[in-house]
Amino acid sequence: MERSGTGYEGVRAVILDAVGTLIDPAPSVAEVYAGAARRQGLEVETGEVRRRFKEHFRRDELDDLRGPMVTDESIEYRRWRRIVGGVLPGLAEPDRAFLELWEHFGRPDAWRCFDDVIPAVGLLREAGLAVRVGSNFDGRLRQVLRGLPGLEPLADSVVISSEVGYRKPHPSFYRAACDRLELPPPVVLSVGDDPENDDAGARRAGLSAALIDRSGRVGPRPGVFPDLVSLAAAVVG
Ligand SMILES: [Mg+2]
Known part of the structure; x- marks a missing residue:
């Protein structure tokens, strides 16, 4: 698909944070x-x-x-x-x-999947983008994703800090994620709810980045989205 005018034209892969972005503990x-x-x-x-x-x-x-x-x-x-x-x-x-x-x-x-995750991942994949999960959660994340309806396919696409050896926002975490994608950092978009771990840290490592602000705490500005579907729509243009 031809994408233009979104600011994300060059993006070929998206790395999604897990907790607070795809899933949340329920009960709290x-x-x-x-x-x-x-x-x-x-x-x-x-x-x-x-x-x-x-x-x-x-x-x-x-x-x-x-x-x-x-x-x-x-x-x-x-x-x-x-x-x-x-x-x-x-x-x-x-x-x-x-x-x-x-x-x-x-x-x-122990977890619930946010309602917008499955449609957003669908939009990104239909546009030909690679979708990965990048998380500071440990190896338990795979079994969690495998057991949540609709998220099973993502369980095999995770980059986990305890396996990479570095936690977000260390640049080595993002480099490892890009290496696995066999893509250079500028065409990889990091998406998550943490301003430091998912946004600033990823930018310092040379990636593109977007912040998901479900609670409206950060407020509207370029690169900030209220949910994953609006982010995915902006990325696929
Ligand atoms: Mg998070």
Whole structure:
């Protein structure tokens, strides 16, 4: 298909972020963590869990940004153990809670797929673009995608930081993704909901990038889209 006048004419492949872009936890992370605490007799308000999760997840990401951003499956496992311990201190059996949560978020039924994902991926593929998933999630992402109706084909097209060895927004993550596509960075479009990991980081690595802003927090500006279908429509022209 001939594409023109969109600003994305040269794009030949799209790398979609997973969490917050394709899928979201349902029930929420806070509800699931509060449930794990409750099973051990500890009542924690979901609002408090949400606040602590944000704090500990963010702190871990900041530690990463100051360091080499290297990762693998065991580093991710330890990261989540640390986060769970920080969010739910004082549990009688912290290992049990961690394992329950690790297992929970590796199951497809812990996630919902946003309504616009399947039509957007369809539009991109019909236009002849390669579509990949690029994520800081770990190897559990494949089984999650495989179990969500309509997302199964994407399970075999994932680039996962724990397998590449670098987390987004490290340029080596994006380079690895482009190498696998056998395409140069400028013709690859990174799409996601995180301004640093999916947008700024990708641009620094030479890729094209677009931000999905489902909540309207960032507001309208070039390169920001309220959902995936409007992004896909702009890309395919
Ligand atoms: Mg995300």
